[in-house]
Amino acid sequence: MLDEPGTGRPADYATGGLVHLNGNSLGPPRRTLAAELTRVVDEQWAHRQVRAWFQDGWLDLPRVVGDKLARLLGAAPGQVVIAGETTSTVLFNAMVAACRLRADRPVLLVEAESFPTDLYIAASVARLLDRELVVETRDGFDHHLAHRGEDVAVAVASPVDFRTGERRDIGETTALCHSVGAVSVWDLSHAAGVLPTDLDANGVDLAVGCGYKYLGGGPGAPAFLYVAERLQSTVDFPLTGWHGHADPFAMSGEFTAADGIDRARTGTPPLLSLVALDHALDPLLEAGIDALRARARELGELFVELVERDVPGAVLASPRDPDRRGGHVALRIAGADKVERALAERGVLVDARPPDLLRVAFAPLCTTRDDVRRAVAVLHDVIGGDADPASDAGRGVR
Structure with missing residues (x-):
C-alpha cells in the first residue's frame, strides 16, 4: 500500500x-533490484546453466509477468505477455496482425500527435500491406472514424499525448471503432502504471506498451502485448518465432501457432530484463x-x-x-x-x-x-x- x-x-x-x-x-x-539480479545470476544461471529455463521457470516468465501486469491494466489472466522485443517491434507485430483481421478494408488510421515511432511503424505497415495511411489530428481522428469509418481497418491511438499529457478516453474511442467495424490498437506506453486503462471493460482489441517508464523495468525493458481473448484464436502475427510455436522444442519446419497469448511470443526472452521488470511490478501491484x-x-x-x-x-x-x-x-x-x-x-x-x-x-x-x-x-x-x-x-x- x-x-x-x-x-x-x-x-x-x-x-x-x-x-x-x-x-x-x-x-x-x-x-533491492541489484540483489535480485545477483540472486538470479548466482543461484540460477551460474548454478544450473541451461537447466534454469526449466527448473527455475524462465520459460514461463513472459506469461507470468504478463499476468501480473494485466492486473494493473484491467485485464484478465492470459491476455498479456511480455513478448521479449522492443516496443517498436511489438507495435509492428500488433499493427500488421490487426490489419490482417480486416483484410477487406483499405485504411490504417493514426493520430498525428502520436509518438513518432507509432507514425513511423504505421507508415511502414501501410507500405508493406498496400494500405492507405491516414494521419489525422486529434479531432480529425474521431471525425474520420464517425464519417468514413467503414473504410478503416485499424485505428491506432494513445490514451495520453506524449507531449502535452492530454488524455483520450479509451472506452469512447474503442466503442467508436467497433461501431464502424474497425480494430483498435492502443499504445499504452505513457499510461501503464499511472492510469487505469481497464482494457477488458473497455473492449480493447490489441494494446502494446513499454516496460521502462512508469513501470520502472529499467533501460530498454521489454515491451508487453495485450490481445483480447476473443481474438487470440484468429490473430495472425507476422513475426512468428519459435517460442510462439505450439510445440517449440519439436523444432518443426512449419509454424503452428500456440494456443492463447503464447502465440504472440517470438524468440528467446531477455531473461535479466524480464527479472528486472517483474521485480519492479510488485510495489505497483501492492499499491x-x-x-x-x-x-x-x-x-x-x-x-x-x-x-x-x-x-x-x-x-x-x-x-x-x-x-x-x-x-x-x-x-x-x-x-x-x-x-x-x-x-x-x-x-x-x-x-x-x-x-x-x-x-x-x-x-x-x-x-x-x-x-x-x-x-x-x-x-x-x-x-x-x-x-x-x-x-x-x-x-x-x-
Whole structure:
C-alpha cells in the first residue's frame, strides 16, 4: 500500500539524491533490484546453466509477468505477455496482425500527435500491406472514424499525448471503432502504471506498451502485448518465432501457432530484463492502480498550483483539468532544452521536447510533495521569475 498521501516511498528507490520527475521516460530502480539480479545470476544461471529455463521457470516468465501486469491494466489472466522485443517491434507485430483481421478494408488510421515511432511503424505497415495511411489530428481522428469509418481497418491511438499529457478516453474511442467495424490498437506506453486503462471493460482489441517508464523495468525493458481473448484464436502475427510455436522444442519446419497469448511470443526472452521488470511490478501491484492514479493526480495538481503562483514565465500546455491529464504535466517555456539542463545541474530531472515543451512527470511511488516543492523552487530560480528563459541572461540558464 501507499504511505500517507504525499509522503511517497522514495527510500525504496535508488534516486541518487535527485528529484526524479521524468518517470515518463525512465523510472528509477528499486534499491533491492541489484540483489535480485545477483540472486538470479548466482543461484540460477551460474548454478544450473541451461537447466534454469526449466527448473527455475524462465520459460514461463513472459506469461507470468504478463499476468501480473494485466492486473494493473484491467485485464484478465492470459491476455498479456511480455513478448521479449522492443516496443517498436511489438507495435509492428500488433499493427500488421490487426490489419490482417480486416483484410477487406483499405485504411490504417493514426493520430498525428502520436509518438513518432507509432507514425513511423504505421507508415511502414501501410507500405508493406498496400494500405492507405491516414494521419489525422486529434479531432480529425474521431471525425474520420464517425464519417468514413467503414473504410478503416485499424485505428491506432494513445490514451495520453506524449507531449502535452492530454488524455483520450479509451472506452469512447474503442466503442467508436467497433461501431464502424474497425480494430483498435492502443499504445499504452505513457499510461501503464499511472492510469487505469481497464482494457477488458473497455473492449480493447490489441494494446502494446513499454516496460521502462512508469513501470520502472529499467533501460530498454521489454515491451508487453495485450490481445483480447476473443481474438487470440484468429490473430495472425507476422513475426512468428519459435517460442510462439505450439510445440517449440519439436523444432518443426512449419509454424503452428500456440494456443492463447503464447502465440504472440517470438524468440528467446531477455531473461535479466524480464527479472528486472517483474521485480519492479510488485510495489505497483501492492499499491493498486487507483491509488497510483490518485497520487500522481495529487502531485500534478500541487505542481500546477505552485507553478501558476511562483513561476510566471511558464505557461501550462497540458489541460488545466487534472482529470484530462495523464501522469505528466507539460509547460511551454522558451529555451526549454536549456532549462532542462539547468534543472539537472541542480538535481531536478525533467525532460524537454521540441520546440518549447518541458515535461514534468510524477511517478507515484518515488515522488513526494517535498520533491514537487523543491522542483518548482529550482524552476523559479532557473528561469528568473519574469526573465526570458531563452536568454543566457536569464538567471541560472547556461
